[in-house]
Each structure stands twice: as C-alpha cells, then as structure tokens.
Amino acid sequence: MCRWMAYSGEPILAEDLLFRPEHSLIDQSLHSRLGATTTNGDGFGVGWYGIGAEPAVYKSIEPAWNDRNLREIAGQVRTPMLLAHVRASTGTAVQRSNCHPFRHGRWLWVHNGALRGFHETRRDLLAAVEPALFAEIEGSTDTETLFYLALTFGLVDDPFGAVARAVGFVEDVGHAYGVDHPVQMTVATTNGEFLWVFRYSSERQSRSLFFSTELSALRALHPEVEVLRELGSETRFVVSEPLRDLSGAWNEVPESSAGVVGAGADAIRSFEPIAPG
Structure with a gap:
C-alpha cells in the first residue's frame, strides 16, 4: 500500500531524514521490506x-x-517536525491532490492502509463531513475522507477521541454495506507541536509500525554509531519500516494502540473505535 515516516525533535535537515538512512523512505519507495507492495x-x-x-x-x-x-x-529545509509519505494507490487516481500528507490549517495527516468498500460507502462517509470543511477536500482518496471525518469529530481539540469516533463511524457505515473489515490503518497526524500516531485494523492485523528507542538509551547501546551523536536528545521517529538495522533501535507499536510524541508527552495507550450514538 504505502510507507510513511514521522520525525519530531530538534531542527534537522530534511535530507538527513529522507535520504541519509540506509533504508530511508526513498529506498522504501523502491524496496519496501514489510509493506503490502514492494514498490x-x-x-x-x-x-x-x-x-x-x-x-x-x-x-x-x-x-x-x-x-x-x-x-x-x-538539502535546504531544516525542521523540528516532518511527515513524509510514499504512495502505492489502492484504486484512486494518481494525481497530486491524492498524495499525502493532507493539510488543514496547522494540521498534517498521513495514512497507510485502506477503507475497504470505499467505492460503495464514499457518499455516506463524505455526507458526514462538516459542511464548512467539505469544500476543502480536493482529492478522491479514502485517506483524505478519513482526515476530514476526524476533523469533523473534533481532531483539533481531542485527537485520540476524534480518530476513535471517525474510525467507529467508518466501521458502522461499512458494516451497513456488508463490509466485514472496513478499516486498515496506520496514521500519523500533527499540529507541529505534538505528533499523534495510530495503529488499528478491524480484523486486528494492522500494517507494520515502529517507534524509535529513547536516544540516550540507544547511545549507551551503540556508542560506536556516529550518527546517534549528531541527533538531538528529543529525537523521535515513527516509521512504517525501520530506517536502519540497529539492534535495540526500534520497537513495534502494539496492535490496536495510539501514541503521542512531544516535549514531556511520550505515551502509548490502547485504541478502540467509538461507535456512533
């Protein structure tokens, strides 16, 4: 399907995130090891x-x-927060408006997975989007629809709850159309200050997702790795696939869970959809 990565920490050159790692996101666009598609x-x-x-x-x-x-x-962009995504279409057109990340105000959103039965359920899902937000939808993907449903259900004020309500709504509509497992997703969303991530699927067999080990612990494990000394102490990565093979560096995000990354706010919790009404 797709691969994505998220970075939060001290400002860093984008090329150090996108190109420098041995299994960078750019490499994954050609040679994915854990994705549903290799390319x-x-x-x-x-x-x-x-x-x-x-x-x-x-x-x-x-x-x-x-x-x-x-x-x-x-090579010119230095940033404290970055989301990047390489796409393998699940049926919608290859056009710029269908590429991630999607943006609303200060919010960004990327997704790997699919809303199954989207061709049949799309009209009902889009009809639930807040009218004031609807005009901002530019593309035709299930990902953008899910983003605007999350915004409709309160993403700006309550990211965990809003995504749970959005996913619960998608499942409810999907089941009404006879879709057995409507949602397959790993998602990252950010307002530039905090990063929220989600790993969930209706059948409890979600796509791969990993978060990086706290940097001081990783430096103690691998004092010989120079690049670890170059990264800031607040460095956090969340990735579809590990960016390099380094023992102890990566931890699988548990099935049906969500997390938040930010200054003094790293935490993982269980995730369950909230059904409508």
Missing part, C-alpha cells in the same frame, strides 16, 4: 514546519526516487 511509486509528499503559521507541503506524482526537486529542497 511505492504512485507519488509522494513531504510536510514540514518552519517559520510560517502553517506547515509547508511538497507533493508530486513522480516516484520519490526520481524527483530531483525533492533532493534540492531537502
């Missing part, structure tokens, strides 16, 4: 926070490994 070449996107009031987004329908502009930009 993720149906476009890509990067979202990051800088000096503006809203995050910047760069998207293209070109394969990530073949975009010279991405490499140019990545």
Whole structure:
C-alpha cells in the first residue's frame, strides 16, 4: 500500500531524514521490506514546519526516487517536525491532490492502509463531513475522507477521541454495506507541536509500525554509531519500516494502540473505535 515516516525533535535537515538512512523512505519507495507492495511509486509528499503559521507541503506524482526537486529542497529545509509519505494507490487516481500528507490549517495527516468498500460507502462517509470543511477536500482518496471525518469529530481539540469516533463511524457505515473489515490503518497526524500516531485494523492485523528507542538509551547501546551523536536528545521517529538495522533501535507499536510524541508527552495507550450514538 504505502510507507510513511514521522520525525519530531530538534531542527534537522530534511535530507538527513529522507535520504541519509540506509533504508530511508526513498529506498522504501523502491524496496519496501514489510509493506503490502514492494514498490511505492504512485507519488509522494513531504510536510514540514518552519517559520510560517502553517506547515509547508511538497507533493508530486513522480516516484520519490526520481524527483530531483525533492533532493534540492531537502538539502535546504531544516525542521523540528516532518511527515513524509510514499504512495502505492489502492484504486484512486494518481494525481497530486491524492498524495499525502493532507493539510488543514496547522494540521498534517498521513495514512497507510485502506477503507475497504470505499467505492460503495464514499457518499455516506463524505455526507458526514462538516459542511464548512467539505469544500476543502480536493482529492478522491479514502485517506483524505478519513482526515476530514476526524476533523469533523473534533481532531483539533481531542485527537485520540476524534480518530476513535471517525474510525467507529467508518466501521458502522461499512458494516451497513456488508463490509466485514472496513478499516486498515496506520496514521500519523500533527499540529507541529505534538505528533499523534495510530495503529488499528478491524480484523486486528494492522500494517507494520515502529517507534524509535529513547536516544540516550540507544547511545549507551551503540556508542560506536556516529550518527546517534549528531541527533538531538528529543529525537523521535515513527516509521512504517525501520530506517536502519540497529539492534535495540526500534520497537513495534502494539496492535490496536495510539501514541503521542512531544516535549514531556511520550505515551502509548490502547485504541478502540467509538461507535456512533
């Protein structure tokens, strides 16, 4: 399906996140090891926070490994929060408006997975989006629909609860259409200050997702690895696949769970959808 990565920490060059790791997201766009598809070449996107009031987004329908502009930009952008995504379409068009991350105000959103039966349920799902938000939807993906449902259900004020209500609604609509397992997802969303992540599927067999070990512990395990000394102490990664093979560096996000990353706020909790009404 897709692969994504999220970074939170001290400002760092985007190229150090996207290109430098031995199994970087750019490498995963060609050689995914854990994804449903080996190649993720149906476009890509990067979202990051800088000096503006809203995050910047760069998207293209070109394969990530073949975009010279991405490499140019990545060598000049320094950011404390970045979301990046390489896409393998699950049936919707390969067009810029369907590439992740999706943006609303200060919020970014990426997703790996699918809302099964989306062709049949799409009308009902979109009808539930807050009218004031509906006009902002530009593409045709299930991911953007899920994002705007989460916004409708209160993402800005209550990310955990809003995503639980959005997923519960999607499952309720899917079941009404005879879809056995409507939701398959790993999701990351951020407002630039905190990062929230989710791993859930209706059949409890979710796509892969990992978070990085706390940096001081990792430095103690691997004092010989120079790159660990270059990273800030607040460094946190959440990734579809580990970015390098380093023992003790990566921890699987538990099935049916959600987490938050930010200054003084790293925590994982169980995740269950909240059914409508």
